[in-house]
Amino acid sequence: MSETVFYILAGFILIFSVLTVTSRRILRTAVYLFFVLLGTCGFFFAMEFNFLGAVQLTVYAGGIVVIIIFSIMLTSDLQDKLEAAGVSKIFFSLLAVTAGAAVCISTILSYKFPALTNNVLDSSMNTIGLRLLGYQENGFVLPFEVISILLLAAMIGSIIIAKKADVNK
Amino acid sequence: MNFNIYDFTGFVNSIKQWLNSVFPPAVADITGFVIIGICFLTFITLLGLSLVYIERKVCAFFQQRLGPMRVGFWGTAQTVADIIKLIFKEPLIAKGSDKFLFNLAAFIVIVAPFMAIAAVPFAKGLHVLDFDIGLFFITAVSSIGVTGILLAGWSSNNKYSLIGAMRSGAQIVSYELSVVLSLLTIIVLTGSLQLSAIIESQRDGWWIFKGNIPAIIAFFIFIIASTAESNRGPFDMAEAESELTAGFHTEYSGIKFAYFFLAEYINLFIIAAVGATVFFGGWMPLHIGNFEFFNKIMDFIPPIIWFFGKIAALIFLIMWFKWTFPRLRIDQLLTLEWKYLLPINLVNLLMMSVVALNGWHF
Numbered sequence: 356m357s358e359t360v361f362y363i364l365a366g367f368i369l370i371f372s373v374l375t376v377t378s379r380r381i382l383r384t385a386v387y388l389f390f391v392l393l394g395t396c397g398f399f400f401a402m403e404f405n406f407l408g409a410v411q412l413t414v415y416a417g418g419i420v421v422i423i424i425f426s427i428m429l430t431s432d433l434q435d436k437l438e439a440a441g442v443s444k445i446f447f448s449l450l451a452v453t454a455g456a457a458v459c460i461s462t463i464l465s466y467k468f469p470a471l472t473n474n475v476l477d478s479s480m481n482t483i484g485l486r487l488l489g490y491q492e493n494g495f496v497l498p499f500e501v502i503s504i505l506l507l508a509a510m511i512g513s514i515i516i517a518k519k520a521d522v523n524k
Numbered sequence: 525m526n527f528n529i530y531d532f533t534g535f536v537n538s539i540k541q542w543l544n545s546v547f548p549p550a551v552a553d554i555t556g557f558v559i560i561g562i563c564f565l566t567f568i569t570l571l572g573l574s575l576v577y578i579e580r581k582v583c584a585f586f587q588q589r590l591g592p593m594r595v596g597f598w599g600t601a602q603t604v605a606d607i608i609k610l611i612f613k614e615p616l617i618a619k620g621s622d623k624f625l626f627n628l629a630a631f632i633v634i635v636a637p638f639m640a641i642a643a644v645p646f647a648k649g650l651h652v653l654d655f656d657i658g659l660f661f662i663t664a665v666s667s668i669g670v671t672g673i674l675l676a677g678w679s680s681n682n683k684y685s686l687i688g689a690m691r692s693g694a695q696i697v698s699y700e701l702s703v704v705l706s707l708l709t710i711i712v713l714t715g716s717l718q719l720s721a722i723i724e725s726q727r728d729g730w731w732i733f734k735g736n737i738p739a740i741i742a743f744f745i746f747i748i749a750s751t752a753e754s755n756r757g758p759f760d761m762a763e764a765e766s767e768l769t770a771g772f773h774t775e776y777s778g779i780k781f782a783y784f785f786l787a788e789y790i791n792l793f794i795i796a797a798v799g800a801t802v803f804f805g806g807w808m809p810l811h812i813g814n815f816e817f818f819n820k821i822m823d824f825i826p827p828i829i830w831f832f833g834k835i836a837a838l839i840f841l842i843m844w845f846k847w848t849f850p851r852l853r854i855d856q857l858l859t860l861e862w863k864y865l866l867p868i869n870l871v872n873l874l875m876m877s878v879v880a881l882n883g884w885h886f
Binding site: 382383386389393405409410413417418420421424428429479480481 | 620622625628655656660661663664667668670671674675679689690716717718
């Protein structure tokens, strides 16, 4: 059962990944990307990492894709089409893709995945919450706080950029 | 069949056992999924039909008229007639629109609430998805819907649709913050995101009573923000018909228009269900601490009636808002969220943490 689910999800992601890079309408590529991210989220739920699955949904499918679609809506027209790629462009991108795929596949095939038997990962919400804010061993409170400062800096930066100049001056 | 109106666990298990005894395991699983799916589809259809009827009646009574009266007894068959009309209508597609995205958008909008409704606990044992991240799952899948709205506005090739979609996208994304933060205020007390655990923690009283002042403030923020998040009046700027005809679904007709309509009403139900579960104990009857005699009397009323009673009360409250308050302007709407609700919410969350740490709640 879980194997069938895996193959269905894998096929889904593969098809939409290819469509994402080959479509010539810019908003459609964003929508195909949305489906790829939904498929990844399906993997997390299939592996019962429910928290990661829901984070994938909110952050990527509900957040980043919405930002992308917003920016496309503000900048481009419905009839706009990207120009078709030239022969040399197709050739070199195919080359880069094959090289990247070869490196990944050879690494994956050479790695022997040892099955976890004795200590199965506890991915319940409680454990994740305690570990994220834990300052003892295996705690992640320092990276958590550093990331929150980074986010704060990003937000203040974007407000300053978006702020209109003072009209009275 | 051991059917018990107070606890559905045995009933669900007996169906499961019967399926497993008749079919091989894989087929039994799939049959189970299909049965659950059909149950939900039927439920959602009936829900949509009855909510549209109730909305029209509530609206009519607020405006001192009778509303639909001619089809069926007191107009009860009016919405059935409407949906039959919508099914037989020609689905028009505007010239120059992106057909693929145009059709897809309606489905994305309807899929999000379909997924969220699976995690709603209807009664004890009557609960399809009981994740340990239950509440987070509902907010996560609801956030997909906004993509559908943006796509609908963009692919229609219509200025009004585009502006409507932009407004409603900005509105949903901003008010989502307040909804989640106000729910988080109660999660400080429950210590769990699992919906069944949240309900269980209200066995000796609902959080709105037990949680002191911060819980009441959180409920007010929740009901305001979630009304806005579902694009309902007085926050229905996206559809402001006087300025934008009908916002992002201007170009939709027939059954696809019905999808947008249905999605709005299922969202209304999910908001009421989440509010009832987190603040009013879900299907948990009204209990007061260790007042055994009173609790016993309340337990006689079946949980499913408690659940739907609370939901009906919350839905009526939200409809009441729509038909009494005047519509806000878009800048007022965003000011309300970012300058008032969000800061109040953050202070309230801090207050709740202090209350929880000092044990000042009940």
